[in-house]
Every structure is written in C-alpha cells, then in structure tokens.
Amino acid sequence: MSTATTINYDRRGLLGTLGRDGLLQIILVANTIIMLMPIVIMVFSAFKTTPQIFQSPFGIPDFGNVANFVKIWTQTNFLRYLLNSFLVTGASMALILTLGTMAAYAIARYEFWGAGFILMFFLAGLTLPLKLAIIPLFMLMRDLGILNNQLSLIFVYTAMGLPTTVFILTGFIRTLPSELEDAARMDGASEARIMWSIMLPLVRPAMVIAGIQNVVPIWNDFFFPLVFIQRDNLKTLPQGLTTFMGEYTTDWGVLFSGLTLSAAPIIIIYIVLSKQFISGMTSGAVK
C-alpha cells in the first residue's frame, strides 16, 4: 500500500490538477449519493404510512412511528426467519472454519504423498457455479433424507466455503515460522496439542478474512433454501422475505420496514467493521 503514489505527479500545474481532481471529486460525490440514496429512502419509508410514502417519498419521517416494525414483529414469522438465518449461518461458519483449518494445516505443515493433488481437489470448482449442479444436489439431499431440513443448507454451504478457506489458510500458514512448533515437538508435545496451542492463535487473522469472505454469501443466499426448504418455519431470511413481500403487497410501509429490518444486521456490522469487510471480501480477488 503506497499512499505516496497519490501526490501530484503531473506537470500541468495547479489549475490542471484542480480541474481534473475536481472532476474526479464530482464523480465520487455523485456516485456516493447514488449508492446511499436507495438505502436512505428504504429506511425513511420504513417509518412512514403507505399514503405518506406515495405523497412524499423523500420526506423525512417521524422516527417515533414504529407501527410498521411492530406489525412485522408481532404478525409475521420474521423473527423465526431471522433465527433460522443465524442458526444456518452460524453452524456453517463453525464447520467451515474448523474443517478448513484442519485441512489447511495438514497441507501446509506436513509433507505427505498427494498433498499437491489434495490442494487442487479443494480448489476444483472454485469458479464453476454449484447452482448448475442443483438437480443432483436435490436428489442427494432427498436420498440423505434432509430435504426440508436445515442440515441440507449447512452441508452445502460448508462444502462451498471450504475451497476459499483452505486456499487462504494454506497460504497464510505457509508464511508462519515453524520454529515454535519444532521447539514444542522437542519438548514432547503431541501433534494435536501443537496445532491447538501454537498454530491456532497465530492463524486467527487469516480465519477472520476467510470468515468474512464466506459469511456474507451464506447469510444472503436465496437459491439453495428455495430448492431445499419448503416448510415456512424452516425458511431463512432472504427466502422468508419473499413470503412476506407476497403477503403485504399493498402495505408499502410494512414492505419497506421488512426490507429495512432484513438489511439492518448486515449494514450495521458492515459500518462498524467496514475495513475488515472490504479486505475480507476482496482479498480472494486481489491475488
């Protein structure tokens, strides 16, 4: 990261620089307005009644009016969908990070026959969309008896998350010095003990990156629940949202507050942790 590259390095003089930078500044401000405006309108509308939304779509609402939210909380399955999303995402992330760290540690730290092949196996299908293999996956879940069961989602998400996780963690573990482990080995520590006590604390930063890279697509996924889950009380948030939007087609205030409530958890986390989010989500593509 060389921030020094941004100092003026042209010879056009002050006016030229001002002209060009001014144009770029205008582009940035305009873009930021375009990016934020829909989200602001969504949040504002969540606090309005339907007639208010139609009459003054840009007006600032009375933020004390939470009738729409109350309606969602008490009259719909929204809370159920939210809990399901937490459950599925949490279980998948726990499995991805545990299994991913195990595999990456084995590949990066031990010499054994077929290590290169196994890494390739993990990376296979990294760009091919698993969506297109949905028919065999559907049959597989049916044969395993876990259609209409959140295990089907957890298993698919875990498998989908492993390639990037193994890739990131293997690369990271290879950069770590092995002296600590060798010293522990001399002292007679078991291999499991070495992995748990020495490697795990060191690898945590890479686990955060791998975690962020996987948590957003899993939390937001709509496709696999659409195919695997039919029962309403098992639906995840994005899928539940479609049910909900279908019920309240004319009550726009409730529709917007449903969208706002669904978007709120991830927007809040993003704003608090934007730096980690951005580096986590783009890191795989920056290589």
Next chain:
Amino acid sequence: MPQLRMTGRGLWITVLLVPPLAFVALFIVYPIVAAFAYAFFDWNGLLRGEFTGLANFHTVLFVEPYAGWTRNAFAHNVIVFFALMVLQNGVGFLLAYALWRELPGARFHRVAVFLPVVLSTIIVGYLFKLFLHPLFGVVNISLRGMGLGFIAQPWLGQDSTALWALIIANAWHMVGFPTLVFLAGMQRIPTEMLDAVRMETESEWVKVTKIVWPLVAPSATIVFTLLFVGAFNWFELPYIMAGLDGSPYGSTDVLGLYFYRTAFGNVSSGQQDFGLGSALAVLIFIFIAAIASVITVRLRAREIQI
C-alpha cells in the same frame, strides 16, 4: 517441514483431511460429475428412465420451442454480460481511479461504494421493484415532479425496458466489488514507476493505458471472470424482479431462469424435466469454463511483471 517419522502422524494427517475432503467430494465434486451423467437420461419427473444419449442436448439446442427459448435466454445473457462489463466494471475502474487519488473524503466514498455489495440480492431486487412501480414508485414520482413525466414508464412492465431495469439494479448492487479490487491493484503500483512515467509524458491517458491498466490486469482477470460467471448464471435478481417466466413476454428470460424452470417446473406450464435441465446445465457449464479460461489466458498475457 517435518518429515513423517512416526506412524501416528500418518493417522493424524488422515484425521485432519478426511472430514473436509468428504464434504467437498460429496457436495461439490459428486453433484458436478453427476450433472453431466444426468443429461444423458430421459427423466420422467423425478424418476430416471432410459439412456437416451445426446437426445436431451439435441432437444434444447435444435427442437422448437426449446431451441427458441434457449436462444432467447442466451441472447439476454450476452446483453447482460456486455452491459455489466461497461456499467459495472467500466464505472468500477473509473471510481477506483478516482478513489486512488485520495481526494478529501475518499475513505467515506470507499465505504459507501461497497455498502450495497453486502446486501442480499433479494433485498436489492425488492427495493428496485418498489422504486420502479409505474404509479407509486419513487423513480416515476420524481420524474413527474421534475416535469419529466413523459419519460415515466412502467419500467418492469414492458419488454423494451425490463431487462435494462434489471441490469441497472445489478450494476448498482455490485459496482463496489470491481471498484475495490481495481483500487487494491492500483495501490500496489510502485511509486518509482509512476515517477518515471511523469518524466516521459504528461498525458493522463497514456499513464492510465500504458502503466495503470497493464499493472492492474491481474485484478482484472478475476473481476472479469467473476462477472462472466455471474452474468451467465444470473438467477436471483430476475427471479425477484421479473418472475420465473422472465416476464413480460420472456424479455427478461435468462439461462438461469430457463434452467430452473425446466428442472423444477413452473406453475403455469407444469413442465418438469431433469434430463433437459441437466443438458442445459452441462451446456452452460462448458460454456462458462471455456470462456473463463480464455479470459484468464488473454488477460494474463497482457500482464507486466513488476
């Protein structure tokens, strides 16, 4: 790396590797391989019938009305890909360049440009669907308010604008991703190299095309590949905004919708065919893999080693 000295270590490595390998084998490798096998059979609903060779491929490519649907969906995917290439990656490159200058407020702009990326496609789809409502949507209300009422349209309700509405929604949703990947590429350009160019030329254009672009080409490879893969299995946004039929009049039908409809049926037509669906999936797979490798090879060749 330590050599395997103790027999116990072989067991330990097996313990570490088998569970993750099992997940990938069972839920990624097996389904992808099976998708190819499925395409060669006649499927009566959920039950496998006769081996029919290439008949399913023949049907989706050459037998009407399937062939017509395939062509229609494919043509839309091509439009989507090129439009997003310009709107999303083109604008993304420009924004990355603007952010790279570290103008006042750059950090805030960077956070803002990436914010929509973390939202689910379902939220984005419904948001734009509400905004584009012909009577009550904020887009048409604003146009009428500005005295531009004659531009107001039923954006999602007519075949001339529906696909473009989806493309714009997608560009809004994802533009932050290429922006930040390009930006990261630009930030890795060594200062000395830019200083050297400053001595040679004062043209901004030359600097961008001869130095910045070739040096961010590695990032471009990933960005273009992901956009390509994403455009050709586009599903969620058209499903939410236009419906499984690609309405109106099939003007928003894309391969992802067509594939899903063929495999899992659709309420209005009741058709459901795993064989035809698998044949479509295989064709899309092969197409994506082939073009994605071409993109990778072509762009890698342009890359300059720092």
